[in-house]
Amino acid sequence: MLKYQQIANEIQHDIEKKDLPQGTKLPVLETLMSQYKTSKSTVIKALSLLERKGLVYQVRGSGIFVRRRNRKGYISFSNQGFSDELSGFDITAKVLELDIRKPSAEVAFNLKIDSEDDVYYVKRIRYINGQILCLEESYYNKDIVTYLNNEIATGSIFDYISNALGAKIGFSDMYVHIQKLNEDEASHLGLLVGDPKLFVETIFYLNNGLPFDFSRISYNYEQSQFFFQSTGYSL
Amino acid sequence: MLKYQQIANEIQHDIEKKDLPQGTKLPVLETLMSQYKTSKSTVIKALSLLERKGLVYQVRGSGIFVRRRNRKGYISFSNQGFSDELSGFDITAKVLELDIRKPSAEVAFNLKIDSEDDVYYVKRIRYINGQILCLEESYYNKDIVTYLNNEIATGSIFDYISNALGAKIGFSDMYVHIQKLNEDEASHLGLLVGDPKLFVETIFYLNNGLPFDFSRISYNYEQSQFFFQSTGYSL
DNA sequence: CATTATAATTATACCGGTATAATTTATCAA
DNA sequence: TTGATAAATTATACCGGTATAATTATAATG
Structure with missing residues (x-):
């Protein structure tokens, strides 16, 4: 270090x-x-x-x-993204789908790959302290994330990518929306159609600028409490 | 510079x-x-x-x-906060209430002042390109924000604090929630009770660490599209 | 005692240097 | 041509220095 x-x-x-x-x-x-x-x-x-x-x-x-610390029960959301700042929370996942497929035009565009290239598709529910946190659909560029299975996807896929594959995760672009749940989402999250959701599309890049993961996540509004700190630019 | x-x-x-x-x-x-x-x-x-x-x-x-640029129509949300990154958008405001009052225990706690100290209370609706963006309630420490009036609150209060009062805005702590609108909020935002909202509590600090503004904002979900970029820590 | 001027403290800007690690390009061998 | 090896490129870590700007403490002044 x-x-x-x-x-x-x-x-x-x-x-x-x-x-x-x-x-x-x-x-x-x-x-x-x-x-x-x-x-x-x-x-x-x-x-x-x-x-x-x-x-x-x-x-x-x-x-x-x-500086001031976080309120209890809030997920710390640094400019690193969610995933690493979840210490103190018990995060688990249930895999709903996992397969290799051809990307849609939108997915191919965001991953900067050809529509003939393969991607891993993973759909899963993530739990925080036993409660349903979110429903996630992710598309991984198979040239970078060369292998995935059910067991890996039950844990932290990013840890696997960093540690087992030795890839270095760099930065991400996030597009955040507030919307109403549709039927599929509501059933998976245990909520009602029309209930609020935080809907986030994210493109994750390696530290060399290659996009490797495009994901769509719908957050359970009952578990969605985030802590975010701004810093100003003059560092 | x-x-x-x-x-x-x-x-x-x-x-x-x-x-x-x-x-x-x-x-x-x-x-x-x-x-x-x-x-x-x-x-x-x-x-x-x-x-x-x-x-x-x-x-x-x-x-x-x-690096990749923003999608069109998304409000860029840097780790500076919303307010300054709104170039390209037409932001206006309508003031609903503006008075000097004693803070509640919660407000006093967040502003680190005594319950006998005065605060400016401002309730206003903010518009983006003519559409209702959010309903905002703000409490300003009157020792720092010594004067406010209707005209100032119709524009950017932060610009006023920076330029006219010469204070230097430093950083902020934000607590973000997804919730359902109550009756008061729904009527002001032109939406229905139970509709989604992004609810954000923020404490703004001067660059010397003094909190000067505690605000609660409810965002209109129809206008709430944010672009956020993470960077990783190894700068 | 309050106000003002001065000095001390302290973080930051800016400089330019060496060493290092990651990547890319060039070279060479099979 | 391919694959391995070496060299060049390039950003980053780390050093230590001077100058500067903001704040805080001290002294002087009325």
């Missing part, structure tokens, strides 16, 4: 361990430099990382301060 | 002016350095800014590339 990431982790763990409240001032840069035996720029980079994670804020001429 | 922000702007304008498609490779660092007559670190900082804005992505050993 990189030095600045390591330092960021240690500072984060320190904040969490000591349960520091909002507004607590952290040691000044100079102190952090000697504490972690590193240069100023590396400390700054670590702090910038923590600032973008929403853990601290920095005030020029004043100091570095601890 | 800072040099690295200036450079980021110029690169952004260049991308938009030339309408460069996704995947287009930008000049290499060395070229950008001489092009903008600045040091490596400053160029890197400018590019890091653009990366967090979702405009480019960088691949080590390969280059800097243009």
Whole structure:
């Protein structure tokens, strides 16, 4: 792990361990430099990382301060996406469908592949702490996600892609809508037709810019509480 | 304006002016350095800014590339919040209520003030391109937002706070829910009771960490299409 | 005591350098 | 032509420095 990431982790763990409240001032840069035996720029980079994670804020001429924490029961939604920030929640999945197929025009467009190329199609229900969280339909570029099965799809597919396939997940584009549930969705989510849903279309890219996953997710509105922190641009 | 922000702007304008498609490779660092007559670190900082804005992505050993753009009609939702990213949309507002009052316990808690301190309360409907976008209730700490009137609240209150009051807006915490409209909301949004809504509670902070605005917003689901880009943490 | 001016503190901008890791291109061998 | 190997390209990590701007603490002033 990189030095600045390591330092960021240690500072984060320190904040969490000591349960520091909002507004607590952290040691000044100079102190952090000697504490972690590193240069100023590396400390700054670590702090910038923590600032973008929403853990601290920095005030020029004043100091570095601890930022407010999440409300309980809210899913933290960083600019990393949902999936990794689910610590503290019990996430499981039930696979409804899993097959290899040819993509529709829309899917092919979003994955930047030809309509003759193969994709893995996965339809599943995801649970959070035993409650139905969402209904997900995902299309994976088979050239990148070379293999999938039921067992893998029952767990975290992204963990599998990162760890087993060794691919590096980069960024994503999300298109968010508020809509009413249709019949199929309502039955899977255990809700009524016309009930609210959060509907999100996402294209996930590897860190080299290749799209590997196009997904459509309908969230159960009863479980949909998200915590989101903005940071401003001047980092 | 800072040099690295200036450079980021110029690169952004260049991308938009030339309408460069996704995947287009930008000049290499060395070229950008001489092009903008600045040091490596400053160029890197400018590019890091653009990366967090979702405009480019960088691949080590390969280059800097243009990222996908927004779909038409979607409100771009950066980690800056909604308000500033509404270029291309016509945003207006109608003020329903505006007064000075004592905060409830919840409002006082979120603004970190005493229940005896004054707040400005503003209730208004915001329109996007003539359509009803949302119903907003906001509480402003009167020690910070010292004056408000109907005319100001008809426009952008944040612009007023930044420009006229000279305060620097820093970051925000958002709590997002999907719910059903109640009677009051439905009547103001021109929708039916039970229709979906995106309900967002936000605490806005100045750049020195002081909370100055606590707001509750109910979005019209028919106008609620948001574009959101995640970036990964390794910037 | 309140206000103002000054100094100290502190984070940030900006510079330019070396070393490193990932990718791409060129080279060579089979 | 293919596949492996080496070299070149390119972004990133990390260093340490000076200058600057914002804030906070201190001193001076009325």
